[in-house]
Amino acid sequence: MRLSLLVLLHLFFIPHLVHGAVLAIDYGSEWIKASLMKPGVPFDVLLNKDSKRKMQASVGWKRDDRLFGQDAFNLAARFPSDSFSYVKYLQAVSFDSEIPRYYKQFQPASIVPTSRNTVALQTSSGTTWSVEELTAMQFSYVKQLAESYAGEKVRDVIVTVPPYYTQFERDAMVDAIEIAGLKTLALINDGTAVALNYAMTRTFPKPEIHVIFDAGASAIKATVVQFSTAKPDPKQFGPEGPQITVMGVGYDRTTGGTELDRRLREILIEGFNAKHGRDVRQDKKGMAKLWKEAGRVKAILSANTEAIAQVESVAWDLDLRTRVTRESFEKACADMKLQFSRPIRDALANAGLTMSNISSVILTGGSSRTPMIQAAVKAAVGEDKIAQNVNADEAAVLGTALRGASASMQFKTKNMKMLDMATYDVQASYLSGATSTSNKPRTITTLVFPTGSRVGTKKTMTFKRRDDFTISLDYKDVVAPGFPQRILEAEVVGVAEAIANLTDLGVVDPVVKATVTLSESGFVSVTEAVAYGEIKDDSLTGKLKGLFRGSMAEGTTTEIVENQPPRETDQVPFAAPGTSSSPAEPESESSSKRSPSEPVENNKVIPGEHTIPLTVNIHFTTISPMSVEEKKAARSRLRALDVEEAAKMRREEARNTFEGYLYRLRDLVDPDNTDTPFKKCSQESERKAISEKLDELFAWLFDKGDFADTSKFLEKRVALESLERPIIHRYQEIEAFPQALNNSQMWNWSTRLFLQEARQNVTAEEEAGQPSKWTNEELDGLEKALREHEAWLNEWVEKQKKVRPNENPVIETTEMKARAKVLEQQMMRLVKRKVPKVKKVKEKKESAMEDGEEEDGTARPRPSGHEEL
Numbered sequence: 001m002r003l004s005l006l007v008l009l010h011l012f013f014i015p016h017l018v019h020g021a022v023l024a025i026d027y028g029s030e031w032i033k034a035s036l037m038k039p040g041v042p043f044d045v046l047l048n049k050d051s052k053r054k055m056q057a058s059v060g061w062k063r064d065d066r067l068f069g070q071d072a073f074n075l076a077a078r079f080p081s082d083s084f085s086y087v088k089y090l091q092a093v094s095f096d097s098e099i100p101r102y103y104k105q106f107q108p109a110s111i112v113p114t115s116r117n118t119v120a121l122q123t124s125s126g127t128t129w130s131v132e133e134l135t136a137m138q139f140s141y142v143k144q145l146a147e148s149y150a151g152e153k154v155r156d157v158i159v160t161v162p163p164y165y166t167q168f169e170r171d172a173m174v175d176a177i178e179i180a181g182l183k184t185l186a187l188i189n190d191g192t193a194v195a196l197n198y199a200m201t202r203t204f205p206k207p208e209i210h211v212i213f214d215a216g217a218s219a220i221k222a223t224v225v226q227f228s229t230a231k232p233d234p235k236q237f238g239p240e241g242p243q244i245t246v247m248g249v250g251y252d253r254t255t256g257g258t259e260l261d262r263r264l265r266e267i268l269i270e271g272f273n274a275k276h277g278r279d280v281r282q283d284k285k286g287m288a289k290l291w292k293e294a295g296r297v298k299a300i301l302s303a304n305t306e307a308i309a310q311v312e313s314v315a316w317d318l319d320l321r322t323r324v325t326r327e328s329f330e331k332a333c334a335d336m337k338l339q340f341s342r343p344i345r346d347a348l349a350n351a352g353l354t355m356s357n358i359s360s361v362i363l364t365g366g367s368s369r370t371p372m373i374q375a376a377v378k379a380a381v382g383e384d385k386i387a388q389n390v391n392a393d394e395a396a397v398l399g400t401a402l403r404g405a406s407a408s409m410q411f412k413t414k415n416m417k418m419l420d421m422a423t424y425d426v427q428a429s430y431l432s433g434a435t436s437t438s439n440k441p442r443t444i445t446t447l448v449f450p451t452g453s454r455v456g457t458k459k460t461m462t463f464k465r466r467d468d469f470t471i472s473l474d475y476k477d478v479v480a481p482g483f484p485q486r487i488l489e490a491e492v493v494g495v496a497e498a499i500a501n502l503t504d505l506g507v508v509d510p511v512v513k514a515t516v517t518l519s520e521s522g523f524v525s526v527t528e529a530v531a532y533g534e535i536k537d538d539s540l541t542g543k544l545k546g547l548f549r550g551s552m553a554e555g556t557t558t559e560i561v562e563n564q565p566p567r568e569t570d571q572v573p574f575a576a577p578g579t580s581s582s583p584a585e586p587e588s589e590s591s592s593k594r595s596p597s598e599p600v601e602n603n604k605v606i607p608g609e610h611t612i613p614l615t616v617n618i619h620f621t622t623i624s625p626m627s628v629e630e631k632k633a634a635r636s637r638l639r640a641l642d643v644e645e646a647a648k649m650r651r652e653e654a655r656n657t658f659e660g661y662l663y664r665l666r667d668l669v670d671p672d673n674t675d676t677p678f679k680k681c682s683q684e685s686e687r688k689a690i691s692e693k694l695d696e697l698f699a700w701l702f703d704k705g706d707f708a709d710t711s712k713f714l715e716k717r718v719a720l721e722s723l724e725r726p727i728i729h730r731y732q733e734i735e736a737f738p739q740a741l742n743n744s745q746m747w748n749w750s751t752r753l754f755l756q757e758a759r760q761n762v763t764a765e766e767e768a769g770q771p772s773k774w775t776n777e778e779l780d781g782l783e784k785a786l787r788e789h790e791a792w793l794n795e796w797v798e799k800q801k802k803v804r805p806n807e808n809p810v811i812e813t814t815e816m817k818a819r820a821k822v823l824e825q826q827m828m829r830l831v832k833r834k835v836p837k838v839k840k841v842k843e844k845k846e847s848a849m850e851d852g853e854e855e856d857g858t859a860r861p862r863p864s865g866h867e868e869l
Contacts, residue, residue: 021150022404022411023157023182025142026190026397027173029088029258030217031366032057032138033394035401036146036154037411043401045394046145054393058085059137061123066645068141076288080108081124083288086258089218090119090131092168092623097482106262106291108284116624118172132172132626133634136179140638143182157182158404160396161522162221163189163423164251166475166483170522171625179626179634187521188403190214190396191223192246192420194364197399198390199242199416204229208359209247210387211344213377214396215367217257222343224248224351224358230417241415248351248452249423250343253480255336257298257367263332264324265294268309271322278316286315293320301326302369330372340373341380350451360387364395422453425476426487426524428516433464447476449518458517458527465512468495473516473524484622490514490526491617498531498612507533507610514616529614647710654713659701661717665724666694680805681730690723726808733809737800740813744793744820751786751827755779758830771836782826789823 021038031054034046048055048069060072060083067075076083086107093099095113104111110122120130129137139157146154161173170187177184191212198210207228214221223246230243268290272280280286293311300307306325314320344361348354361381367373369392378386391398403418405411426449431441448459463469473487495512502510510533517527626634668678669687679687697716758779765772796811803810 020156021146021152021154022185022401023143023146023154024159024397024401024404025139025157026160026193026400027088027135027138028057028216028218029086029256030057031055031393032142033397034142034146035397036150037401037405038150038152039411041150043398045397046142046149048145055142056085057088057138058083059134059141060084061125065648066137066641068138074292076108077285077292079124080284080288081110081122084109084121084129084134086217087121087131087134089258090121091135092131092166092172093119093482094623095119099482106258106265108287116626118623130634132176132179133638135173135176136634136638139177139180139182140642143180155181155183156185156404158185158400159187160190160193160400161187162216162219162251163191163223163249164219164221164253164480165522166424166479167487167523168483168623168625175626175631178631179638181635184521185404188400189223189246189249189420189522190216190400191221191225191249192244192418193396193399193403194362194390195223195225195227195244195246195399196402196416196418197395198362199227199244200399200402200414202227202242204242209353209357210359211347211361211381213344213361213363213365213368215256215340215363215365215370215373217367219251219253219256220340220343220365220367220373221252222250222347224347224353230415241417243417243419245419246421247353248347248349249421250346250348250350252339252343255339257370259336260333260367260370261291261294261298264298264329265290267324267328267332268294268297268320268322271309271324272314272318272320275320275322276316276318278318280315283315289314290320297324298329298370301329302371326371333372337372337376340376344377344380355381355385358385361385362387362390364390364392366393368392420455420520422449422451422455422518422522424479425450426453426518427474427476428461429472429474430463430469433466448473448516449524453518455518455522456520458515461514461516462532463512463514464509465492465495466499468493469512471514471516471526473526486622487524489619489621490529491619492526492529493615493617495531495614498614501612502531502533502610505533505610506535508536509533512614513611525618526616529616530611531614532609532611534609651710651713654710655705655708658713658717659705661720662694662697662701665690665720669694677731678727681734682727683806686723686727690720693720693723730805730808733813734805736813737809740816740820741793741797744789744816747820747824747827748786748790748793751782751823754827754831755783755786773833773835774830778830782830785823785826789819792819 021036021041024035024037026033033054035044036046037043045053047053050070052070055069056073058069058072060067060075060079062075062079062082072083073085076085084107086103089099089103090111095111095117100111100119112120112122112128114120114130118131120128121134122128143154143157157177159173159177161170165173173187174184191214194212194214195210198212204227207226209224209226212221212223212225214223226245226247228243228245229240231240265287269280269287272286272290280290289311293309297307297309301324304326306323309320309322309324311320348358358381361377363374363377363386374386402416406416425447427445428448429443429445432444433441446461448461449457461471469492471490471492473490475485475487478485492512492514499510499512510531513530513532514526515528516524518524667673668676669691673679697720700716758774759776762772762774762776762779793816800809800811
């Protein structure tokens with residue numbers, strides 16, 4: 001399957017003229033998977049430093065050393081307050097909400113509030129890191145892996161998010177991406193990413209509807225997806241491709257693999273407490289050890305009916321050894337059985353479908369391997385509907401990579417059209433225009449984007465206003481505990497002046513139009529506002545247009561919008577696979593918008609539409625994303641940490657190299673090592689000096705090596721190398737001498753052979769009266785250089801033969817090569833010379849030619865009856 005997939009991707013991933021790499025990250029609560037899209041690089045999952053295809057979503061500190069992945073996760077057993085995992089739970093949540101309290105049930109980290117009343121985690125040293133910063137550290141670590149693999153800088157990234165993510169959580173994810181020094185191409189719902197992976201190698205002659213069931217660590221999700229064949233865009237080239245339409249979404253944010261681990265750990269806790277009569281909950285290290293063991297036992301119970309949990313020195317030097325059965329585990333989770341399949345029912349209801357419309361339920365996510373979850377799903381949908389034809393761990397990241405490749409505009413991908421949907425009802429509220437000074441304005445609420453609205457759309461709202469006003473965007477209902485309903489407030493400024501300008505131009509009943517956008521990444525915002533009005537055309541054509549147009553009233557109109565950035569950041573526009581990222585097509589001339597500042601004909605205002613841009617100020621009154629200043633400060637903290645760690649790495653590398661050099665040299669001077677090249681090329685006094693220096697440096701290393709900086713290690717190594725260098729030089733000269741001598745002798749022989757042949761050619765050419773390439777003087781000069789080189793070589797080679805291996809050479813191979821090079825160049829100048837061309841001499845034909853003679857002296861007959869010419 002992998003080979004066919006690679007072949008397919010190499011066929012339709014053709015890079016543009018601009019090359020680059022795109023990073024795809026499937027960021028889960030427990031695991032991180034990544035993939036790198038780069039021209040010429042096989043399409044696959046990115047490996048970490050341990051060659052694993054997935055890495056633990058953990059970051060931790062061992063004193064001053066920062067660790068990632070499995071190393072950071074394992075650190076919790078020794079330093080529970082300095083190992084941070086499952087931080088995805090805490091993204092954008094309010095500090096005083098229920099979620100941080102639930103998080104404390106399975107993680108021992110210290111939680112403190114930020115200035116925005118969100119959550120930060122505190123190390124044992126008192127250093128505080130926000131959730132966005134900790135997430136950014138993990139993204140930065142993945143970025144380093146990708147850059148090492150790609151051999152170039154990686155900046156563009158696309159990241160998965162659950163479909164139930166609120167705008168606050170999406171903001172936190174984008175903030176973390178920016179702090180990590182990456183650029184967000186888009187966020188993609190993980191269920192949609194799996195659907196992309198499923199459709200990657202398939203065709204759909206007839207429409208099919210499937211349920212993507214994703215049982216992850218933090219939640220269980222179900223996505224109803226229709227797969228069909230999309231008609232190709234007439235503006236684009238290429239064959240037809242699959243169309244992926246998300247029809248419904250269901251989820252449970254309280255059920256997942258983490259909750260199963262927590263309940264299994266409770267079984268282990270009860271077993272330990274019952275045996276030893278002490279509450280292990282009072283020991284953070286012990287709780288961390290039991291958490292790790294609970295994950296191991298759960299994996300065993302997925303394939304076996306019982307498992308032995310065994311942990312040495314859990315707490316107070318007391319061990320744990322107990323038998324856990326699958327039956328007892330499932331009994332502890334009995335109240336969750338209905339919740340396992342509820343997202344499927346909710347997704348079907350959301351889509352307006354039943355199981356009879358479904359072709360299959362595709363299982364994905366690590367927790368989908370748990371028998372009790374599989375049994376609950378089979379009972380709800382029927383065993384014949386279950387499909388396991390995607391990689392449960394990697395389908396999301398591979399689908400995300402495909403999406404990222406199409407979004408980057410640096411790859412041409414298979415034509416695939418994706419239509420995703422909004423998960424929550426979003427409404428706009430605003431105060432009605434005051435009809436009089438005594439009447440209090442009432443609040444008007446409009447459902448702008450109901451559940452199921454397509455992402456990448458916008459709505460234009462029309463207001464009859466004369467002054468500045470505010471539009472509030474809210475979730476219609478409470479979307480999740482700990483999150484407010486108010487998303488943002490958009491203040492429209494400059495209304496009075498703009499309306500007055502339009503009125504002066506002759507506009508009747510000017511209005512304000514505001515554009516509310518639902519971006520491809522699921523962000524909602526008021527992106528534009530204008531004062532709008534139309535000057536009537538009194539001509540017959542204009543009256544006919546006005547007759548059919550109708551009156552203007554407050555309301556909304558829907559338009560399709562592509563490539564809208566998720567929010568006001570430096571992110572690039574995002575395009576669906578198979579679509580271009582070019583700006584929207586311009587409106588026709590008849591409906592073009594004119595500004596009052598445009599010139600008029602004959603001092604008359606041109607009839608038609610007129611707009612004046614208004615200022616839109618966005619305010620976050622509940623949970624706000626990080627400000628630009630906060631992100632800069634966080635990026636500076638992480639950069640300083642990276643620089644410090646790079647310096648540590650260089651120091652450790654210098655120390656390890658220096659220490660290894662000491663031990664290698666000690667072995668060389670060891671008296672027991674006889675008959676070695678080092679011994680043959682060194683003198684007793686030199687070995688003694690090196691031994692004394694080694695003793696000095698070993699003493700320094702053990703005494704002061706832990707506190708020395710990088711420059712000290714380099715300085716000490718240079719001092720030792722100066723003693724070893726003469727010995728190494730002798731050995732290298734002995735090794736290189738035969739080849740240098742052979743090279744010199746070869747050029748002597750080649751030059752002598754050339755001289756012999758050249759002199760013969762010169763003699764023959766002189767006898768034939770033909771020009772020669774060389775002169776005798778040039779050949780004599782070359783022969784003189786040859787004799788001098790031969791004399792020098794013979795003399796010094798004889799001297800070198802008398803030199804012992806542990807003595808410095810009297811002739812350097814570099815000098816031998818240089819002298820041979822001089823002879824070579826002098827000879828090659830003659831060899832490459834071209835043969836001079838023979839000049840044709842035209843003799844003047846005087847009297848003989850005038851007398852009618854031929855060139856050979858014979859007479860030429862003259863024509864009769866003609867005068868001599």
